[in-house]
Amino acid sequence: MLTFVRTTLLASTILAASPALAGTTAAPAVVDAAQDAPSSVGTGATDEPEIIVTARRRQESAQAVPLAISVVGGEHIDNTGTFNVGRLQQLTPTVQFSSSNPRNTTLSIRGIGAPFGLTNDGFEQGVGIYVDDVYYSRAASSTFDFLDVAQIEVLRGPQGTLYGKNTTAGAINITSRQPTFDFEGRAEVSVGNLQFKQAKAAISGPLSDKVAVRLALSSTSRRGTIYNVKSGNWINEQDNLGLRAQLLYRPNDDLDITLSGDYSIQDPECCGTVFARVTTTQRAANRQYDALAQSLGYTVASRNAFDRLTDVDADLNAGNKIGGAALRLKWDRGEGTLTSVTAWRFWDWKPANDRDFTGLPITTKSQNPSQQNQYTQELRYNYSGTHYDFVLGAFGYYQTVRTQGTEQLGSAASRWLLNPGSIAAAPPGLPGCGPSASNQLACDPSVLNGLTAFNTIYLNNTSAALFGQFAWKVTDALTVQPGVRVNYDKKVGGYQRLVFDGSGNPVLFTDPNTGLPITDIRTAARRDQLTPQKFDVADSDWNFSYDINVSYKVTPAVLVYATYAKTFKSFGINLNGVPNNAVTGEPILAVATIKPESVNHFEAGIKSRFLDDAVTLNLSAFRTDISNFQALVNSGQVSTTRGYLANAEKVRTQGFEADLSLRPSERFHLYVNGAYTDATYRKFSGAPCPPGLSGGGTASPASPAGTPGGNSPASCDISGSPLPGVSKWSASYGAEYNLPATLFAKEGQVYFGFDGNARTHFSSNPSPSAATDIAGYALSNFRLGFRTKGGIDLFGWVRNAFDVKYFELLQVAPGSTGLIVGTPGDPRTFGGTLKVQF
Template sequence: MRLNDVSRHAALRALFLLGATAIASPALAQNAPTAAADEGEDDIIIVTASKQAKTLIDTPIAVSVASKATLEVAQIRDALDLQTLVPSLRVSQLQSSANTNFIIRGFGNGANNAGIEPSVGVFIDGVYRSRSAAQIGDLPSLERVEVLRGPQSTLFGKNASAGIISVVTAEPKFDFGGAAELSYGNYNAVVARAEVTGPISDTVAFSLAGNYNRRDGYVRNVTLNRDDNERNRGGVRGQLLFKPSDDFKLRLIADYDRIDEVCCSVVNIVDGPTGNAVRALGGRLISNQPLALESATNFASENKIDNFGVSAQADYKAGQFDLTFIGAYRGVRLNTNADSDFTSADIIGANRGRNAINTYTAEFRVASKFDGPINFLVGAFYFHENIDAQAALTFGRDFRGYASALSGGAYTNLEPTLRALLPGTPAGAFGGQGQGRFEDYDYKNRAISLFGTVDWELAEGLTFTAGGNYTRDTKRVTTNVVSTDVFSGLDLVRAGVNAGVPATVAANPQFNPFLGLRALQFLPPFLNFPNAVEDGRTSDSDFAYTLRLSYKMNENLNLYATHATGFKASSFNLSADSRPFASQFIPGSTAQVPAPAASPIRTALGANLPVNLTTGSRFANPEHATVYEIGIKGQWEGFAVNIAAFRQILNGFQSNVFSGTGFILANADQQSVDGLEIDSSISPTRDLRFTASLTYLNARFDRFPGGAALVNGSFSTVPLDLSGQRVAGTPEYAASLGIDYTARLSDAAKLLFHADYQHESPTQIAQGTVALKRTVDNLNTSVTLVLDNKIDISLWARNLTNQAWITTIFPGVAQAGTLSGYRNQPRTFGGLVRWRF
């Protein structure tokens, strides 16, 4: 089944027309300035991907660069829009505004679970942003966005096993100037940005910027009579630049941004057998409409995020050495709540999350500038993070009736019987309103990295690069998780024994009728740690390296071959599915005969072991990445092309799969991708540029016997051997085409026309046996009138043909047999006025 609702003829026709004119350049050129660039701007692009300022052609790394002009003319209005410029990059927003996942070359995780850092590292002005809630704010004064593909551990000190997104903003200037813009679009979208910069003295400059982004929701909540999936965010950013000499400068940055919006609505893909129970309670759901722009919840979600921080960067030129120090503090305060049954029945009363994240980083590096054949860069990176993560999932007023309906009345009718059979059962009605699970995690992470690279020019144009990174990472977690769900704490095996069922068969549902109710034990007791067996600590160390040979044949062509490794440390599972490892615990009730085999946890905890406890994982072991890559970078007048062919392997990829009540965290033994990336541009004239890109990814799990996947029928997440399967969500082919044309009306006026088109081949959405596929066809356009290079007046549209597709699917929460998901954003359009001074 393919989830697209309208014909793609118009978009495909655009693809054909653009492709016919760009046949000489089968890739997107985000690496060259667009037609929006000012007259006189050359084609030299400076990037800092290698921690040193170099031209793009002199940077033998698979890197894509989106300049300020490209971002403006393409109307990149959100982190989600970046993937239209970089086909190897996928960006998805999940169950809250704070959960945005970045994936490069099919590798990436880190959203939905506070204990997991992303495999794709995000740096803003050299400062590492460790969690997605700190990565998604609107940033003013963007200078460029660099996307580095493949492991980058020898250049970046923390968790760069899959790639890097490096965002660079403009530093203050000693000439007074600035800009202001205002845009308005459908859904009453208002975006306002302003920035000003200038001198305070001959040696001190400042800049101050602010942004406001508001939009009505595009999903109608039919029960609350309001619009969901809105935008409501804004922020301020101030900078000071001290530059007493050409050899020294100090840049100070302070910023604050806030998000307070209702997001993210869920669609009902399959209305399972629980739907009738919801309707019997008088509830409503938008049934079996996977592309609906309607929802039916009984309360609006909450997404409140405060993201703030300060940083200082000092740069000093000491003879033949460049010294750099970056120190930063980042804080995130996150509060969310969602009606996670996604119906108007009050089944889930609340699903709250509250995180306080405090992150301190420091980096020091020295780069040489020798005239001879050898140069080097060495550095150290320190990371210190504390997270207080709290969550609560509670039953609503309709849960008891819902559970009774699902069990044919047994849930409530058997309550007196079970209480009599199990003396000591806590007070409180089964499924009573307010009962639930209350979680509190205290997470501490300390890491230090020592890294460096050496470039040795063996002959003219031929350079050998060797780099290394030693990382030591320690984590410590303490949990305090309590379930007040009375029914989930019942030992139904023991109840059967006490009712006269022989102990030898009491664990068999054929002989023990009470076991038929186990499916309603949604929130069983939790085994907290540290305990007598589990210390709640991990300690990892690794040496990653890079070996590269590059040959710059001439000023237009550079060839390179790279072998590199990467590393990401262990991640803790801070969710209700955090369970003891099987090696430490033998599952089963203490009442079973024969008794379960002895285990360290049973021996240590004895009668204190919670009932209904099963095995799983507390944490995932580290990821180890390896890449083999060859590449070509070419740039001539009017034409540029970059080609990379690679094999990238991740041993121990940290898979994080939603189970319906929590997240299953496990290591894939080996996941790999064979791929080809081509991006280029061609400019027949100075006013016309065609851009295009093509990415091929053959991503698969080579070995993953301990996987978990979504299966048909029950639409539940079950253990499944994924060895040999393609990685779901990663398209085999992704292509982008674009065109920029400048019509010069006079010496003081010009029109800029832009269009870009993104296509992803049919892709299975979720791992497992649910054969649901997504095809992406996305057309974006804009036209801008530029007056005196100071005033821009634009009309723009994103997803012009209003294509619809499902981005993510998952099991219905407490609704076996129901399949839920998220769909993409519909067409948006509007106008913009920008003034530069």
């Protein structure tokens, strides 16, 4: 079915392009400014000095907004192949994105936003994603293609007094192209290597003098970038299909009522990894990765990650459906505008993973499908006057999450995962498993083979808020703008894991008949890998936050500003399980709830234009201090707790940013955006340990890292260490040059464009380690094409032109064997794109 839809979309896109290429004219269209917005971070035909944004819930020049903001126009999104938020980080260096699969997606700004690693549904995002005023509660939505996008605004810093859901790190405000009362259409088709095919189409026009409609579709498919020698398939492919429909009712010039709906689906074979490297842990020498692999006769497909070979043997899937409906009302009351946004969104997630990252039957099944629904209502009134402006808003939010998971271990699990123990006799025939072997428990496959856990998770999440900002125009140059927010949050959730051995018998902590603890060593070994657990948790909290911004126009072209914000990120609950009491097996409920983050944010900046608006230069400096930072703690085993949240005492992110745009003539445009970000744990005394300190005994004192057979600390103090995923230096840059030309009997421009981005090294693990450090890299993209004012754009492109070999993500494999696996970034890709507007 998806193939049929894609073929039809591709054919219709080409047909739509044909009249324009042949010289046929269409009815002229009157397009709003937001329909073809210019870009503050890109280059192209529609770039202009004046960029209109809605960051403060009203239309105004980006240079007049006293906050750090980057604007990416729809044209630049298309030209650079930036078709989802993951690729947006290549254009905006203050955005950090990592994803091992859609659910385990981390989106941060300036190093903060969400815990790095496995995602827990019981906490909030620090970066808000808004599409046409609708809040998207999960970063998984960012893995989908942008659909008919006019403009993206990246707002850095807390935004809770302006936006519906509180956001402590920033917001990504996405505006789609809206229905028009003049007929218009656009079509785009791209083809490239790796069997890349992408088609986009949109059409808009009136149904009557009061009703307009807009329809948009998008499809992306590409062969995977990693070859699985076990299955014979290319994995980590792209397989996206999306559609959006909008109906605008305008009974008079004062009132717009827009009903919109969207639906997107992904169905790739994803997400696998490759062998990256091995580090030495505290496990005994014969329990390290290389020794275990040799004893089992296992050889990985390749020890060179950029051979792009894997042999993972479990099912892989990243089935993903997301969609919803929204009703937006905008009523112009003359002195102000009343806006109401009512929305429902859903997300269905059907994953399958290989959690041992090898071709051995260790974890043979790992899947936690979930169904999420959210309902939001925002009511907002904007007033703009001569002496003051203000925004008043109310926001309500309700979310439900239901998850049903299955985890199962295989015949190699005992050998791979268990530490030395003893049983009466070892089964013959396994290497190193004679009667005198010290690791006889680990040599008995029946201990863990077939061990299965069934997980049930639920969450009911309620939030309500009143918020507002007041801007007092003290003089024509000086504006003082305070803001406040009152927020209520309530979370009710629960976690249950039922565990059964390979014969179907329940794995328990106590005997149901006698009530006595079960101390059998085989049962204890099973509980250590898949821990039975059940708990329910509920909590609620009120929070008050505020900010104040002072801005001053030194000249009409120079604005300086300073901001202080006292804000928060609401409390969370652990929904991936919590540690159990080692004696009774009862969940330690003291860590079931995570304290709210307390945030103090300082920022100052300058926005300027000079040389007759040919040069735009914006500078900002910031410092954000967070107490009780919500951080992820990972278990070293397969899934004792598959990662749970804890509070780091203090975190600080500070730095400066510069955005430069230069356009000396209509023939040439250059931009450079740079960021220095120093994001560190100021104090984190109970952190998870890096891989080199894991897997050892529990006796004191702890041994130096990488001591086989040594002792491991229960936790580590990583105070002063950098936050994961953050490069200290990062930049994006680009230029374009064009010349007048005639092609297909049409006058236009031949242009050559370049876009690049670079970043220094960064940590890919919650606790830094040389084994999980990713080296810095720079990527370069080129395009050469021809475009006309009539709406034709034909260009060829090459991305990662120099075929730079880099990792997007490194992960520590479970079991403390020292295995590090990685997700390689895209290799060099190339192709062509045809875009037509009519």
